[in-house]
Amino acid sequence: MARLTLDPARQQAVSVSIATGAYGLSFGALSVAAGLDVWQTAALSLLVFSGGSQFAFVGVLGAGGSAAAAVATSTFLGIRNGFYGVALAEVLRPMRGARLAWGAQVTIDESTAVALAQPHDDLPARRAGFWWTGVGVFVLWNAITVLGALLGTRIGDPADWGLDAAAGAAFLGLVWPRLASRRAQAVAGAAAVLALALTPLVPAGVPVLAAALVGVVAGWAPHKGEAVPE
Numbered sequence: 001m002a003r004l005t006l007d008p009a010r011q012q013a014v015s016v017s018i019a020t021g022a023y024g025l026s027f028g029a030l031s032v033a034a035g036l037d038v039w040q041t042a043a044l045s046l047l048v049f050s051g052g053s054q055f056a057f058v059g060v061l062g063a064g065g066s067a068a069a070a071v072a073t074s075t076f077l078g079i080r081n082g083f084y085g086v087a088l089a090e091v092l093r094p095m096r097g098a099r100l101a102w103g104a105q106v107t108i109d110e111s112t113a114v115a116l117a118q119p120h121d122d123l124p125a126r127r128a129g130f131w132w133t134g135v136g137v138f139v140l141w142n143a144i145t146v147l148g149a150l151l152g153t154r155i156g157d158p159a160d161w162g163l164d165a166a167a168g169a170a171f172l173g174l175v176w177p178r179l180a181s182r183r184a185q186a187v188a189g190a191a192a193v194l195a196l197a198l199t200p201l202v203p204a205g206v207p208v209l210a211a212a213l214v215g216v217v218a219g220w221a222p223h224k225g226e227a228v229p230e
Contacts, residue, residue, distance in 0.1 A: 009118050009125040013132030016110050020051070021140025027054055028148020034062035038149040045145040049105060049138060053078040056208060065203055073208050084112040091115050091126045106134025187218040 006014065024045070031041040036058065048054055053074035060070035084107050085092070092103050111134035118125040179185050191211035198207040 007125070007128070009114070009129040010132050012114050012117065013129055013136055016114055016133050017136025017140055020110050020137045021144050023051075024141045024144035025148035025151070027051065027058070028145040028150070029152030030055070030062065031058045032149050032152035034058040038146065038153065041149040042142070042146050045142050048074070048078070049141070050078045050081060050108060051141070052109070069203055069206065076209055076212055081107055084108075088112060088115060088130065091123065091130055106131075106138055108134065108137065110137050183218075187215055190214050
């Protein structure tokens, strides 16, 4: 029986898609626990399709924050996807019409990371990494989100099953590879300290926004001697 073999870019894409789709289970359960129903949860995944923004949205609601704070927090985190388009310009052009809209929808942390992890001079591999990851995550994330939402209506408090920790673990997994330099470590540390200090003092969602501003300020500050990783 012939074995299906994939090139390295597609192998990475499949692995990342499965791993990312799996924690859609946690998002679905947390979403219904925060007050959304199954249909609202499914729509959020389908239309927003940005795990970080979605977790932030339901996290703020679940912590008792206002809808305005939830929307502001998730929007602020979602802005990063627009900047990914700049890094992926060579990979994605030329695209028009429906293909352009679909490419924008699947421009996320994972598709960007897998695409840019391929050799700089291998454009086909970068494109394969982007599309296989983006589409793979989209399909699995949305399907498993619905499963998580349906289970969430039956299992009670997601914290009892440890599902509430999945969001933090997912964020850490995305951020960790970027903490190689001392500057990145310092910025992350300062943001974490600020968020923890503000948590008991301000409404839910505000500490996340304040921590994100630390990164924005650090990004605008002049610095030398460090190569920017792709």
